[in-house]
Amino acid sequence: MTDERLETFIRVAETGSFSKAAEAMFLTPTAVMKQINALEGKLGVNLFERTNRGLNLTKAGESFLSDSRYIVEYIGRAMEKARAIDEGEKRRSIRIGTSVMTPARFVLELWSQIVLRMPDLKIELIPFDNNPVNSVEILKNLGQHIDIVAGLYDERFLKERQCMAAHLADKRLLLAVPVTHPMAAAERIAPGDLKGIRVMFIRRGWNRFIDALRLRLEAAGAMTEDFDMFNISAYNHAVADNIPIITVEGWEDIHPMLKQVPADWTDTIPFGVLHSPSPTGIVKRFIDLVEELSAGK
Numbered sequence: 001m002t003d004e005r006l007e008t009f010i011r012v013a014e015t016g017s018f019s020k021a022a023e024a025m026f027l028t029p030t031a032v033m034k035q036i037n038a039l040e041g042k043l044g045v046n047l048f049e050r051t052n053r054g055l056n057l058t059k060a061g062e063s064f065l066s067d068s069r070y071i072v073e074y075i076g077r078a079m080e081k082a083r084a085i086d087e088g089e090k091r092r093s094i095r096i097g098t099s100v101m102t103p104a105r106f107v108l109e110l111w112s113q114i115v116l117r118m119p120d121l122k123i124e125l126i127p128f129d130n131n132p133v134n135s136v137e138i139l140k141n142l143g144q145h146i147d148i149v150a151g152l153y154d155e156r157f158l159k160e161r162q163c164m165a166a167h168l169a170d171k172r173l174l175l176a177v178p179v180t181h182p183m184a185a186a187e188r189i190a191p192g193d194l195k196g197i198r199v200m201f202i203r204r205g206w207n208r209f210i211d212a213l214r215l216r217l218e219a220a221g222a223m224t225e226d227f228d229m230f231n232i233s234a235y236n237h238a239v240a241d242n243i244p245i246i247t248v249e250g251w252e253d254i255h256p257m258l259k260q261v262p263a264d265w266t267d268t269i270p271f272g273v274l275h276s277p278s279p280t281g282i283v284k285r286f287i288d289l290v291e292e293l294s295a296g297k
Contacts, residue, residue, distance in 0.1 A: 005039040006068045008032055009047065013065045016054050093122035094286050097138055097146035099130035100254070101230050106150050106168060106273070110293045117289055121282070130231050139163045143276035147283045151274050152230075152248065154207050163274050166291040170268035172249040173213055175199075176235075176258040178242050183261060190264040195221030200238050200245040203228055209269045210246065216265070 011021040012032065022029040040047055047061035057065060096104045104125055107114070114121065126146050128134055138146055139161035153165050177184045186193070194217055201214050203226040214224055225243065227234040235255040238245040245258070248269060252260050273287055 097149040165272040168294040173267040191220035
């Protein structure tokens with residue numbers, strides 16, 4: 001799609017020889033020389049110094065080589081992007097990323113209504129390892145290998161991950177207590193009951209709604225301890241060290257050795273479908289439909 005003379009020029013510059021470039025490109029040396037002469041004639045500058053020992057780039061040639069490489073690479077990326085968009089628009093399936101902490105349960109709950117409105121739709125579940133690096137990269141690149149992921153969010157989270165969210169529900173923030181902890185026998189827990197008690201929270205700054213609950217419990221005397229992200233490791237740590245952990249509605253069965261104890265707060269966190277800022281047509285239709293059906297539940 002680029003001027004073929006640019007690619008010929010790059011090959012000649014890299015090999016330092018018309019004949020070597022010709023051999024690599026399955027052309028004759030004469031054809032290669034004609035392309036370079038025509039390119040120099042169009043530019044009005046000499047790109048090479050011809051010597052008995054071969055070819056050397058001029059200062060103008062060095063500059064043009066750098067820009068030519070950029071142009072060829074940029075156009076290559078543009079073509080790949082166009083093909084990917086075209087493929088996405090033609091695809092009749094939605095690729096949903098799923099892990100232990102990001103299940104696709106919301107689709108099952110709405111599927112009978114979704115299939116009535118989008119009868120040809122197919123769902124592909126794409127499992128992924130929910131680790132700190134992977135989770136960030138997946139959200140920043142939604143639309144490439146995974147179209148959507150269900151998850152928790154706030155405004156800053158979406159900005160940092162460069163994605164958007166279709167709101168589905170507000171999930172309650174719950175207290176999970178190891179079954180061997182004295183508080184596991186409590187019928188209900190008030191913030192004051194946590195005075196002097198260690199409680200695990202996801203790291204400060206991850207979500208403003210969880211941070212608000214943290215501040216209130218700290219004000220009541222709770223001693224909070226950070227963990228990096230919601231995954232099985234965090235829950236294993238809570239059980240191993242016998243520490244209550246702030247968790248989220250819907251994850252009650254994550255760990256069999258943790259018990260949800262009713263608490264005297266009503267804090268919630270937004271939950272929704274995370275997607276690319278520029279989803280394909282079918283993904284946008286699906287997101288809009290899921291959002292509409294969730295609002296009517």
